[in-house]
Amino acid sequence: MTRIAVINPNMSVGFTEKVGLQARRIVAPGTEVMALNPQFGPASIEGYYDEAFASVGLLAAMRGLEADGASGGKVSGYVVACFDDTGVDAARCLTKAPVMGLCEAALRFAAIVASRFAIVTPMAVSVRPLEHLVSKYGASSQCVVRAAGVRTLDFEGENADMAYLALKISAENCLAEDGAEAIVLGCAGMTDIADRLRAELGVPVIDGVSAAVKLIEAMGMLGLQTSKAGAYASPPVKTYDGIFAAFAPVA
Amino acid sequence: MTRIAVINPNMSVGFTEKVGLQARRIVAPGTEVMALNPQFGPASIEGYYDEAFASVGLLAAMRGLEADGASGGKVSGYVVACFDDTGVDAARCLTKAPVMGLCEAALRFAAIVASRFAIVTPMAVSVRPLEHLVSKYGASSQCVVRAAGVRTLDFEGENADMAYLALKISAENCLAEDGAEAIVLGCAGMTDIADRLRAELGVPVIDGVSAAVKLIEAMGMLGLQTSKAGAYASPPVKTYDGIFAAFAPVA
Amino acid sequence: MTRIAVINPNMSVGFTEKVGLQARRIVAPGTEVMALNPQFGPASIEGYYDEAFASVGLLAAMRGLEADGASGGKVSGYVVACFDDTGVDAARCLTKAPVMGLCEAALRFAAIVASRFAIVTPMAVSVRPLEHLVSKYGASSQCVVRAAGVRTLDFEGENADMAYLALKISAENCLAEDGAEAIVLGCAGMTDIADRLRAELGVPVIDGVSAAVKLIEAMGMLGLQTSKAGAYASPPVKTYDGIFAAFAPVA
Amino acid sequence: MTRIAVINPNMSVGFTEKVGLQARRIVAPGTEVMALNPQFGPASIEGYYDEAFASVGLLAAMRGLEADGASGGKVSGYVVACFDDTGVDAARCLTKAPVMGLCEAALRFAAIVASRFAIVTPMAVSVRPLEHLVSKYGASSQCVVRAAGVRTLDFEGENADMAYLALKISAENCLAEDGAEAIVLGCAGMTDIADRLRAELGVPVIDGVSAAVKLIEAMGMLGLQTSKAGAYASPPVKTYDGIFAAFAPVA
Amino acid sequence: MTRIAVINPNMSVGFTEKVGLQARRIVAPGTEVMALNPQFGPASIEGYYDEAFASVGLLAAMRGLEADGASGGKVSGYVVACFDDTGVDAARCLTKAPVMGLCEAALRFAAIVASRFAIVTPMAVSVRPLEHLVSKYGASSQCVVRAAGVRTLDFEGENADMAYLALKISAENCLAEDGAEAIVLGCAGMTDIADRLRAELGVPVIDGVSAAVKLIEAMGMLGLQTSKAGAYASPPVKTYDGIFAAFAPVA
Amino acid sequence: MTRIAVINPNMSVGFTEKVGLQARRIVAPGTEVMALNPQFGPASIEGYYDEAFASVGLLAAMRGLEADGASGGKVSGYVVACFDDTGVDAARCLTKAPVMGLCEAALRFAAIVASRFAIVTPMAVSVRPLEHLVSKYGASSQCVVRAAGVRTLDFEGENADMAYLALKISAENCLAEDGAEAIVLGCAGMTDIADRLRAELGVPVIDGVSAAVKLIEAMGMLGLQTSKAGAYASPPVKTYDGIFAAFAPVA
Structure with missing residues (x-):
C-alpha cells in the first residue's frame, strides 16, 4: 500500500491540517496520507534563519517514521510541505x-502547462x-x-x-508585465485558494502541495527510490553531541 | 474519469503495444489508457529528419481524438511516447x-532520486x-x-x-566515469527492461513511459490544463494547402 | 557556379516572390537564386503548430532539389526563409x-554591429x-x-x-527601454522594410533574408559543407508509411 | 579594534584549535581572534545531513556572541570554518x-591567481x-x-x-587532466598542509581558512556590514517551540 | 614588508592622488603603498578604445617596478585602479x-554583504x-x-x-526597481564619496579601490602568488618592433 | 566598390602575406583587399600580454585608413586577422x-555545418x-x-x-574523444592548411581568415554598419599623453 508522509516543517498545526486535508482530497483511493509537523521549531518559515531550524525539526520527525517498528508501517514517500524546499x-x-x-514539484507541473510562469x-x-531554488532546478529562463x-x-x-x-494583484502583474502564462x-x-484564483485569473494556478503529493504518490506506486550512490548516500556513522546526540547517523 | 492517450509517434505497432502494456500496468484502477500510433510516418525515430515527419503524424492522430464526437469521450491528457519529445x-x-x-518526465523523476544522472x-x-532537450529542460549541469x-x-x-x-555496458560507464547516480x-x-537493469545495476533506473503516464494521470486528476495565454495558445485560424489541407487550424 | 535555393516554408506566393526578389537583389553577379515554396502546408507560420507542418513541406521541397537529375544542377546551399528557423x-x-x-543568420550579423539588440x-x-532560438544560438545575454x-x-x-x-513603435521601445543598439x-x-526602418531609426536594421542569403552564398563559394559525422548525419534508411511513404530516407 | 569570531560548526575541538591557530598566525597585530565551536552537533560535516544539524549549532553559538553584554565586546566579522559554507x-x-x-573565500582568491582551478x-x-556551491558562486566554468x-x-x-x-595524488590529477592551475x-x-602542498606541487594552494579570515578582517577594517535590505534581513519576530524555543528571532 | 603598487592606468594625476590617499588610509601599519600612473596614455578611460591604450601604459609602468634593481624593492601585489579591470x-x-x-574586488565584497547588488x-x-565583466566574474544573476x-x-x-x-539618484533607482541591496x-x-553615499542610502556602498587594496594586501601577507601554469604564464620570449621594442618579453 | 582591410595585428610580414593571399583568393571579382600589419608591436600573439600591445598597433593602423584623404578611398569593412579577436x-x-x-567568424560558420566542434x-x-571568447560568443555548450x-x-x-x-593529431583527438563534428x-x-586537413580528416575544417573575409565582404555589400548607439559609440574626445598623444580620439 502507498503511504505518504506529508511533513509541514513549521509548528503551525493549522497549516498541517490544511495541507493534510488537501493531500487526502487528491490521492487515489488506496493511498494513506499522514500529515504531521515537527515537535520543535519555528511557527512559520520566512527566510534563511527559520529554514535552518525547521530543517532539523523535519529530519527529527522523519527519523521517527523511518525507525524500525514505527507505527503504521513503512513510508512510501515524503512530501516536505514548505515552498522553500527546506x-x-x-x-x-x-x-x-x-x-x-x-x-x-510545482515548477515541474508549471513547465508542462506553460512556457513561462x-x-x-x-x-x-x-x-x-526562491530565485536561488528556481536556478537550482534549472528554470531561471522561464x-x-x-x-x-x-x-x-x-x-x-x-x-x-x-x-x-x-496575492491576486501580484499574480495579475506577473501575467501583464512578466509574460507569465501560469501562476x-x-x-x-x-x-486552499488555488481553485478560486484559477477561476478568477483564467490561467493555470499550480499548488505545490497537490503537485508534490501526486508526484510522490506516483513514485511510490512505481517503486522508485532515492539513489544511495552519490550525494544522497546515507550519512556516514558518527557521534553527535549535546541536544542533537539522539540524531547521530547510525549504520 | 481519467482517460489518457498514449501516442507512439512512429509506425511500429510493436512499440505501441509495448508502451500501452506498460501504461496499463501502472495506472490507477479508474484510469483508462488508449495506446495508438499515427496512420502515417516513419517506422522509428532516429534523428531530426524522422522527428519532423513523426510530429505531423502525432498531431493528426491527436486531432482525431480532440474532434467533437470522438469515440470514448474527452481525453484527460496525452503522453507522447517518444524520448525525443517529438x-x-x-x-x-x-x-x-x-x-x-x-x-x-524522466528527467524530472531522475532529479528527485539522484543529484546527477x-x-x-x-x-x-x-x-x-537529447543534449539540446536536456538544456531546454534546465538539467545540463546534472x-x-x-x-x-x-x-x-x-x-x-x-x-x-x-x-x-x-545498453548495460553504456550505463555502467556512466556510473563509473560520469558520476551518474541513476540511469x-x-x-x-x-x-520493459527497466526492472531488470535496476536489479543488475543497483541504482534507480527511470523509464520515461512510466514517468510520463503517471505525471499525466496526476495532472488529469488535479484538473490542470495547458495555458492558452502564451506560447501554447491555439494556432490562429488559417488555410493549409495540399495534403495538409485537412489539418488547418479551426476556431 | 553558386546556386542558392531560398525556400519559403509557407504557402504564400507573395512571400516567396518578395524574398526571392530581395535575394536576387543582393547576390554577386555569378550567383543563381531559386525561390520556391512547398507544394503543401500552412499559409503562414505563427507558432509551434504551423511550424510542424511547414517543416515537412520544406523537406519535401528539398528532396526534389536534391534528387539526381533535378533541373538546374546541384544546389550550393539552402536558405530556409522563415524567421523561426523551421x-x-x-x-x-x-x-x-x-x-x-x-x-x-540575423543574430550573427547583429552581434557584429551591436553589443545588444x-x-x-x-x-x-x-x-x-524565438527566445528559445536565441538561447539555442547562445545570444540570450544580448x-x-x-x-x-x-x-x-x-x-x-x-x-x-x-x-x-x-513595428516601428515596438522597435523604438526596444531602443529606449531595453538598451538595444540595433533591430x-x-x-x-x-x-522590404529594412531600409526604411534603418533610415527612420538611425541604427542598424538587420533583415534575416539578406543575412542568410549572403552567408549561404559565402559558404557555397568557400565549399563548406555540412558535417555528416554527428547530429546532421544522413537519416538512417527505413520505411515511412501512408502519405509520407515517398519521403522515407534512402541510402 | 577588529575582533573576528572563527566558528568551526562541527564538534571537533582539534579542528577548532587548528583553525584558530592558523587564524591567529595570519591576522594583523591589532586583530583579536576567537575560535570556538557549537555546544551541540555533529563530530564532522560530511554531506547534507550533517550540514543541517551543524547549521543550528553555528547559529546558536553566534547568538551568544551577538547578545548584549557578551564577553569581549562586539564581533567585527564571522568566519564559518567549514568548506561547505554551512x-x-x-x-x-x-x-x-x-x-x-x-x-x-577560497574561490575568490583562487580566481585572482589562476584562470582555472x-x-x-x-x-x-x-x-x-560543493559543485552546487561553485555554481552558486558563479565559478562553474573555471x-x-x-x-x-x-x-x-x-x-x-x-x-x-x-x-x-x-590528497596530493588527487591534486596532481587535477593539474594534469583538468587543466587546473591552482589547488x-x-x-x-x-x-596546516597548504604550505607543504604548495612547495611540492609548484602551483598556488589556497587554504579557505586563511582566505576567509583575511577577507573578514579586511571587511571589518573597512566597516562593511551586511545589508538588511533584502535576503539577509533580520528574521521576522516569531515564536519557536520545543528545544528551539530559546532561538526564536527577537526584535 | 608588504608593498602594494596602486596603478591608475589613466593620466589623471588627480585620480592617482585620490586613490593613493584612500589606499594609504586603509592599509595596515606596516604596509607601504605606491600610487602611480603610466607615463603615456589617455586622460580617462571611457569605453573599449581608451582601455586598449591604457593597458599598454599600465604594463609599461609595471615593467619598471618589476625590473631588477627597481627602487624600493619587490612589489608584493598590484592594484589596477580602474573599474574596467583594464x-x-x-x-x-x-x-x-x-x-x-x-x-x-568590489563584486566579491558586494556578494558577501548582499544577495543582489x-x-x-x-x-x-x-x-x-561592465556587464561583460560581471558575466566573466560569474555574478550576472545577482x-x-x-x-x-x-x-x-x-x-x-x-x-x-x-x-x-x-549618481545618488541612479543608485536609488537600483534599490527601488532592481532589488539591489547594496551599491x-x-x-x-x-x-571618496562612498561614506557619504552609504550614510544617505542606508545600505552598504562598496568602493573598489578599498576592496582591491585590502584584498591585495591580504594576499601579499599570505604569500599567494599568480600561477604560472596556465593562462597567466609569463609571455614567451619574442621581439617587439617600433615604439614597443622595449616592451618585448624577456626570459 | 567593396574594399576590405585585412589587418594582421602582429609584425610577421609572412603572416600578412599569407592572409592577404587567402583573402584575395576568395573574394568576389569586384572586391579590393588590402592586407597590412601595424608599424609597431609583437612578432606574434601568444597570450594576454602580446594581445595588449598588438591591440594598439591595430588601432593605429586603422586610424591611418580611416583618416580623411587616406589613399584608396573608404574602407567597407575590417578583418582583424588574429584568432584571439585582439x-x-x-x-x-x-x-x-x-x-x-x-x-x-569561424565559430559562426562552424555552427552552421556542425552541432559540435x-x-x-x-x-x-x-x-x-579562447575559451573565454567561446563563452563570450555563446558557444560554450558546443x-x-x-x-x-x-x-x-x-x-x-x-x-x-x-x-x-x-595539429592533425590534436584534431583527431577532438573528433574521437570530444564528439567534435568539425574542426x-x-x-x-x-x-593555408585548411584544405589539406579537410581532405585528410573527412570533416569540415573552418579557416577563420576565409570566414571573416567573406562575412565582412557580405556586410559591406549589404551596407551594414556598426551601431554608434551603445558600447561601440565613438570614443569621447579627450587628450592622450606621451607616445600615445597622436592617438587621442577626435570629434
Missing part, C-alpha cells in the same frame, strides 16, 4: 523513500531564496518570482481576505 | 489537456538532440547523454539480448 | 549543402519560440524579443502601413 | 557583521554539494571538484600521512 | 605578484563592458549595471556636486 | 565600417583566452578548445611539417 537534500540522505519539496510568494524576504507583501500566517485568520487580494503559489499555506 | 510543443497548442513527452540512448545520432551504439528497433526481436548488453532509459522501446 | 536541423540532415535559417516579431505567440501585435500577413496588403507603424526584423515578410 | 546564508540574517564561509575534498559525498577518497577526520591523527598522500583545499581540516 | 589579465602574465582590478557607473558607454549619465572626470572639479547627485561604485574616481 | 571591441568604436575577428590552437597558453603544443610561428618555416602533424583552425597562420 531540508529536502538532507532528507533525501536519510531515507530510501523518495522525498519531494513543494517548489520543485511566475511564483507569487508572501514576503519579499523569500524572493531571493520563471520569475514576485512577493505579495503579506505575512505567511496572514493566509490563516482574519487577514485572509486581504492576503488573498494582495505558482509560493507557499504551502495557500493550498 | 512534437510536444506543437501538441500543447492543439489541446487544453496536458501533454507530456518521455524525456521531460545519465541518459543512455540507442544511437549516437540522438546524443546531440545530466550526461551516452549512446549504446545500437538501433532503436534492435530492442524488439532477435537482437534484443545484444542490445540490452550494449534514464533514452528510448520508449526500452520500457 | 525545420533547419532536419534539413541539415538531408543534404551536404549548407542550410541556414533567418534567425541564426532586439528582435521585433509580429505576433506575441512567437515570442517564446538579445530581447518583442512583439508588435500584428499578424504576419498584415505586411502584405492593405494593412501594411499600420503593420509598419506598429532585427523577426519575420521574412519584412524584408 | 549555514552562512542564515548566519548573515542574524548579524550586521559580515559573515564568510571558506568555500566562497580545482577543489580537492576528502569524501566523494561532498562533490555534488573550477572542478575532485574527491581524494579519505574521511575528513583522517587529517587529524595516525592516518594523516596517508590522507595527505591521497583549493576543500576542507577546513587541511589548513 | 589590462588585468595581461598584467597577471607579467609578474608573480597577485594583481587585482577594482571591479572583481548594482554597479552605478558614470557613462552609458561603460554599461555593456548584479545589474546602471549609468548615472555623467562624465568620469566630473567627479573631480566644479561639477562634482551635480555628478554626486546624479557598488563603478569608477575609481568615486572612492 | 582589439576587435575597441576597433568597432573607431569606425562605422563593420569589424570582424577570426574567432567569431573544436578549436585546435597552437599553444596551451591560448586555451583559456565547442571545446585543444592545444597542439607547437608555437604559432612554427607554421611558417622548417618546422611546418611537424606543426601540421601535431576550427585556431590561428590565422594556419589558413
Whole structure:
C-alpha cells in the first residue's frame, strides 16, 4: 500500500491540517496520507534563519517514521510541505523513500502547462531564496518570482481576505508585465485558494502541495527510490553531541 | 474519469503495444489508457529528419481524438511516447489537456532520486538532440547523454539480448566515469527492461513511459490544463494547402 | 557556379516572390537564386503548430532539389526563409549543402554591429519560440524579443502601413527601454522594410533574408559543407508509411 | 579594534584549535581572534545531513556572541570554518557583521591567481554539494571538484600521512587532466598542509581558512556590514517551540 | 614588508592622488603603498578604445617596478585602479605578484554583504563592458549595471556636486526597481564619496579601490602568488618592433 | 566598390602575406583587399600580454585608413586577422565600417555545418583566452578548445611539417574523444592548411581568415554598419599623453 508522509516543517498545526486535508482530497483511493509537523521549531518559515531550524525539526520527525517498528508501517514517500524546499537534500540522505519539496514539484507541473510562469510568494524576504531554488532546478529562463507583501500566517485568520487580494494583484502583474502564462503559489499555506484564483485569473494556478503529493504518490506506486550512490548516500556513522546526540547517523 | 492517450509517434505497432502494456500496468484502477500510433510516418525515430515527419503524424492522430464526437469521450491528457519529445510543443497548442513527452518526465523523476544522472540512448545520432532537450529542460549541469551504439528497433526481436548488453555496458560507464547516480532509459522501446537493469545495476533506473503516464494521470486528476495565454495558445485560424489541407487550424 | 535555393516554408506566393526578389537583389553577379515554396502546408507560420507542418513541406521541397537529375544542377546551399528557423536541423540532415535559417543568420550579423539588440516579431505567440532560438544560438545575454501585435500577413496588403507603424513603435521601445543598439526584423515578410526602418531609426536594421542569403552564398563559394559525422548525419534508411511513404530516407 | 569570531560548526575541538591557530598566525597585530565551536552537533560535516544539524549549532553559538553584554565586546566579522559554507546564508540574517564561509573565500582568491582551478575534498559525498556551491558562486566554468577518497577526520591523527598522500595524488590529477592551475583545499581540516602542498606541487594552494579570515578582517577594517535590505534581513519576530524555543528571532 | 603598487592606468594625476590617499588610509601599519600612473596614455578611460591604450601604459609602468634593481624593492601585489579591470589579465602574465582590478574586488565584497547588488557607473558607454565583466566574474544573476549619465572626470572639479547627485539618484533607482541591496561604485574616481553615499542610502556602498587594496594586501601577507601554469604564464620570449621594442618579453 | 582591410595585428610580414593571399583568393571579382600589419608591436600573439600591445598597433593602423584623404578611398569593412579577436571591441568604436575577428567568424560558420566542434590552437597558453571568447560568443555548450603544443610561428618555416602533424593529431583527438563534428583552425597562420586537413580528416575544417573575409565582404555589400548607439559609440574626445598623444580620439 502507498503511504505518504506529508511533513509541514513549521509548528503551525493549522497549516498541517490544511495541507493534510488537501493531500487526502487528491490521492487515489488506496493511498494513506499522514500529515504531521515537527515537535520543535519555528511557527512559520520566512527566510534563511527559520529554514535552518525547521530543517532539523523535519529530519527529527522523519527519523521517527523511518525507525524500525514505527507505527503504521513503512513510508512510501515524503512530501516536505514548505515552498522553500527546506531540508529536502538532507532528507533525501536519510531515507530510501523518495522525498519531494513543494517548489520543485510545482515548477515541474508549471513547465508542462506553460512556457513561462511566475511564483507569487508572501514576503519579499523569500524572493531571493526562491530565485536561488528556481536556478537550482534549472528554470531561471522561464520563471520569475514576485512577493505579495503579506505575512505567511496572514493566509490563516482574519487577514485572509486581504492576503488573498494582495496575492491576486501580484499574480495579475506577473501575467501583464512578466509574460507569465501560469501562476505558482509560493507557499504551502495557500493550498486552499488555488481553485478560486484559477477561476478568477483564467490561467493555470499550480499548488505545490497537490503537485508534490501526486508526484510522490506516483513514485511510490512505481517503486522508485532515492539513489544511495552519490550525494544522497546515507550519512556516514558518527557521534553527535549535546541536544542533537539522539540524531547521530547510525549504520 | 481519467482517460489518457498514449501516442507512439512512429509506425511500429510493436512499440505501441509495448508502451500501452506498460501504461496499463501502472495506472490507477479508474484510469483508462488508449495506446495508438499515427496512420502515417516513419517506422522509428532516429534523428531530426524522422522527428519532423513523426510530429505531423502525432498531431493528426491527436486531432482525431480532440474532434467533437470522438469515440470514448474527452481525453484527460496525452503522453507522447517518444524520448525525443517529438512534437510536444506543437501538441500543447492543439489541446487544453496536458501533454507530456518521455524525456521531460524522466528527467524530472531522475532529479528527485539522484543529484546527477545519465541518459543512455540507442544511437549516437540522438546524443546531440537529447543534449539540446536536456538544456531546454534546465538539467545540463546534472545530466550526461551516452549512446549504446545500437538501433532503436534492435530492442524488439532477435537482437534484443545484444542490445540490452550494449545498453548495460553504456550505463555502467556512466556510473563509473560520469558520476551518474541513476540511469534514464533514452528510448520508449526500452520500457520493459527497466526492472531488470535496476536489479543488475543497483541504482534507480527511470523509464520515461512510466514517468510520463503517471505525471499525466496526476495532472488529469488535479484538473490542470495547458495555458492558452502564451506560447501554447491555439494556432490562429488559417488555410493549409495540399495534403495538409485537412489539418488547418479551426476556431 | 553558386546556386542558392531560398525556400519559403509557407504557402504564400507573395512571400516567396518578395524574398526571392530581395535575394536576387543582393547576390554577386555569378550567383543563381531559386525561390520556391512547398507544394503543401500552412499559409503562414505563427507558432509551434504551423511550424510542424511547414517543416515537412520544406523537406519535401528539398528532396526534389536534391534528387539526381533535378533541373538546374546541384544546389550550393539552402536558405530556409522563415524567421523561426523551421525545420533547419532536419534539413541539415538531408543534404551536404549548407542550410541556414533567418534567425541564426540575423543574430550573427547583429552581434557584429551591436553589443545588444532586439528582435521585433509580429505576433506575441512567437515570442517564446524565438527566445528559445536565441538561447539555442547562445545570444540570450544580448538579445530581447518583442512583439508588435500584428499578424504576419498584415505586411502584405492593405494593412501594411499600420503593420509598419506598429513595428516601428515596438522597435523604438526596444531602443529606449531595453538598451538595444540595433533591430532585427523577426519575420521574412519584412524584408522590404529594412531600409526604411534603418533610415527612420538611425541604427542598424538587420533583415534575416539578406543575412542568410549572403552567408549561404559565402559558404557555397568557400565549399563548406555540412558535417555528416554527428547530429546532421544522413537519416538512417527505413520505411515511412501512408502519405509520407515517398519521403522515407534512402541510402 | 577588529575582533573576528572563527566558528568551526562541527564538534571537533582539534579542528577548532587548528583553525584558530592558523587564524591567529595570519591576522594583523591589532586583530583579536576567537575560535570556538557549537555546544551541540555533529563530530564532522560530511554531506547534507550533517550540514543541517551543524547549521543550528553555528547559529546558536553566534547568538551568544551577538547578545548584549557578551564577553569581549562586539564581533567585527564571522568566519564559518567549514568548506561547505554551512549555514552562512542564515548566519548573515542574524548579524550586521559580515559573515564568510571558506568555500566562497577560497574561490575568490583562487580566481585572482589562476584562470582555472580545482577543489580537492576528502569524501566523494561532498562533490555534488560543493559543485552546487561553485555554481552558486558563479565559478562553474573555471573550477572542478575532485574527491581524494579519505574521511575528513583522517587529517587529524595516525592516518594523516596517508590522507595527505591521497590528497596530493588527487591534486596532481587535477593539474594534469583538468587543466587546473591552482589547488583549493576543500576542507577546513587541511589548513596546516597548504604550505607543504604548495612547495611540492609548484602551483598556488589556497587554504579557505586563511582566505576567509583575511577577507573578514579586511571587511571589518573597512566597516562593511551586511545589508538588511533584502535576503539577509533580520528574521521576522516569531515564536519557536520545543528545544528551539530559546532561538526564536527577537526584535 | 608588504608593498602594494596602486596603478591608475589613466593620466589623471588627480585620480592617482585620490586613490593613493584612500589606499594609504586603509592599509595596515606596516604596509607601504605606491600610487602611480603610466607615463603615456589617455586622460580617462571611457569605453573599449581608451582601455586598449591604457593597458599598454599600465604594463609599461609595471615593467619598471618589476625590473631588477627597481627602487624600493619587490612589489608584493598590484592594484589596477580602474573599474574596467583594464589590462588585468595581461598584467597577471607579467609578474608573480597577485594583481587585482577594482571591479572583481568590489563584486566579491558586494556578494558577501548582499544577495543582489548594482554597479552605478558614470557613462552609458561603460554599461555593456561592465556587464561583460560581471558575466566573466560569474555574478550576472545577482548584479545589474546602471549609468548615472555623467562624465568620469566630473567627479573631480566644479561639477562634482551635480555628478554626486546624479549618481545618488541612479543608485536609488537600483534599490527601488532592481532589488539591489547594496551599491557598488563603478569608477575609481568615486572612492571618496562612498561614506557619504552609504550614510544617505542606508545600505552598504562598496568602493573598489578599498576592496582591491585590502584584498591585495591580504594576499601579499599570505604569500599567494599568480600561477604560472596556465593562462597567466609569463609571455614567451619574442621581439617587439617600433615604439614597443622595449616592451618585448624577456626570459 | 567593396574594399576590405585585412589587418594582421602582429609584425610577421609572412603572416600578412599569407592572409592577404587567402583573402584575395576568395573574394568576389569586384572586391579590393588590402592586407597590412601595424608599424609597431609583437612578432606574434601568444597570450594576454602580446594581445595588449598588438591591440594598439591595430588601432593605429586603422586610424591611418580611416583618416580623411587616406589613399584608396573608404574602407567597407575590417578583418582583424588574429584568432584571439585582439582589439576587435575597441576597433568597432573607431569606425562605422563593420569589424570582424577570426574567432567569431569561424565559430559562426562552424555552427552552421556542425552541432559540435573544436578549436585546435597552437599553444596551451591560448586555451583559456579562447575559451573565454567561446563563452563570450555563446558557444560554450558546443565547442571545446585543444592545444597542439607547437608555437604559432612554427607554421611558417622548417618546422611546418611537424606543426601540421601535431595539429592533425590534436584534431583527431577532438573528433574521437570530444564528439567534435568539425574542426576550427585556431590561428590565422594556419589558413593555408585548411584544405589539406579537410581532405585528410573527412570533416569540415573552418579557416577563420576565409570566414571573416567573406562575412565582412557580405556586410559591406549589404551596407551594414556598426551601431554608434551603445558600447561601440565613438570614443569621447579627450587628450592622450606621451607616445600615445597622436592617438587621442577626435570629434
